[in-house]
Amino acid sequence: MLNKPEYLDLIVQYLNNPQDESLHRAVETFRTESVDQEKYFLEIEKIWNLSAKSSRLDGVNKRQAEQHFRRALRNITPNSFSLMKWVSSVAATILIVGISYWFYESTNSSALITKQTFANQQDSVMLVDGSKIILAANSEIKYPKAFNSDSREIYLNKGRAFFKIAKDPKHPFRVLMGESKVSVLGTSFNIDYSPNKIDLDVKTGRVIFSPYQNRTSSILTAGQALTYNIQKREFTARLSQNSDSWLTNELVFVDTPLEDVCKQLSDYYKTDIKLETNQQMVKKLNATFKNNSLNEVLEVLKVTYGLTIQNNKDSIILKTPSIN
Template identity: 30%
Template sequence: MENTEKNDEYAFGLIIDQFDGTLTEEGKKELAQWLASSPEKMKIYQGFCDLSKGLEDLNIRKNLDASGSWSVLSKKLDDSEPEVVLRTPRSGNMVRYAAAIVAIAAAGIYYQVYQAPETFSTAMNEQRSILLPDGSSIHLNGNTTIAFNKHKYAGHRTVSLQKGEAFFDVVHNDKNRFVVEMDEVHITDLGTSFNVARSADDINVVVSSGVVKIEGGKAHAEVILPAGMHGLYKTGSGAVSKSVNSNVNFKAWVDKKLTFNNTRLTDVASLLGKVYGCKVILAQPSLKDRILHAKLNYADADSAIQVIAQTLDLKVEKNGAQFLLADK
């Protein structure tokens, strides 16, 4: 009986050596003999193989050390030896212990790889684009976090906007609607591209093309927004309202197309900061009420601010991502 237990434990070590790439030719023969001894041992071996595949997938997603993970599992098996000896288990217990370890570890790996959503975040002044499996795209503004499960996405096109602002350009599918989830509030694509800005107090939705539906919240309201409309959800009351969108620059942070219609320079500076992730300072208080009328489309802040300075006869001083506008 004791020899059987020790043989099983030795075989588990051979399996781990195989996945580590350190199994000798003699070890391969011994492992083959152990596997041929009973169907139950072949099932245990298959469990190790499934766990190895899970570790590889997890390594790809999270840059983990798969071989290091096998070492941890090996240590767990080693640590189980004193318990086996003290309790003098019946024949086959070691196999069941290993099966339990493999099952638990495999379940954890399965959840992390296939069940847990993948999260994407941006820093304060960072912007990035995410391409979804169906060809839809999400543009993230600064200080934004989204999450979705790429393994379930084909049948369940759902993205969670956890905080911040994102612009969604959706490939429409009548049979599989695209949904943005924000706790109890859901935004459903009815064929569209739209911008969503989420804060602690409210959720703002502006539709660029097509139609979206906002639903949920405390009042279980439902509002349909066609292109050109703005939807507002108030977190405190749960109320949802809609109105004609008056913010022509709602997606300027995405396409860098800026329209200023008799806009105060202080508001121009604020918008430039949001669009380009920079800081624009007005040197003199009198500049706050200077009026700008212009349409700009520049990929970088330097070009846009230089044009504004020339238009308003100002000088520019730059220090990193900070711009100082002053009278000449």
């Protein structure tokens, strides 16, 4: 019968002082007497080893831990027995903490942590695998405390984020956004997610974009980008340019059409900038702006293209010279 407290006390004393030769001999004798006793020892040893990590258990509820320990111990011992005879002892306390660690980790490793930013705020998250996520203003992600499956998955609920993913070929990294997801092995990229669309820009490496289940996926490499219309389930391929300007405070234009320049300036400065022209714009912009104000950038465009700038209440209109 294994319902004798002295058996448990013997094993705990041995595990607490494995160098004691008399305890070692007594435990070895106990283990060799039957298969059940060997199994009993191994299970108690497993729980004891878990208790070594108990310093991480700041959030464990001791009353719940005791209840879970009782249930767990009934499952691992050949016969059910009363825990009350020794639950107040030091040995039992250590074992309770050990099983608490197992329960706490198994129930909380998959719990998601929410990180949210507000207006005019940026924040960053370093994941357990070494990956880094930088959030723009008004953005939200959810991520697990630890990755415990064959893949690494986080959720971008809204807004914009820059991802620098640690390489791990055996565990692909996935960013989930509603029905859509981005899968990578190790790379850096930018996502801007809203209820209407997803903008995906790849800076280094390559990613796989899956718009929804059973839809053909798209592979993007460094310098490539796409815009996905969620309602229409359509996406447009484009070259990646200035997707991380919100992070670097730098705008770089290389052979960029003026119409695209206006779109990127609108996004960066959060101002509606429109181009009105009655001619085909052949001249493209090559320029770099670092920490410049919108007025400074517009002055450069004015000189370069001979534009007329009209400031309205809700927008800025850029007009090209009329063709006579």
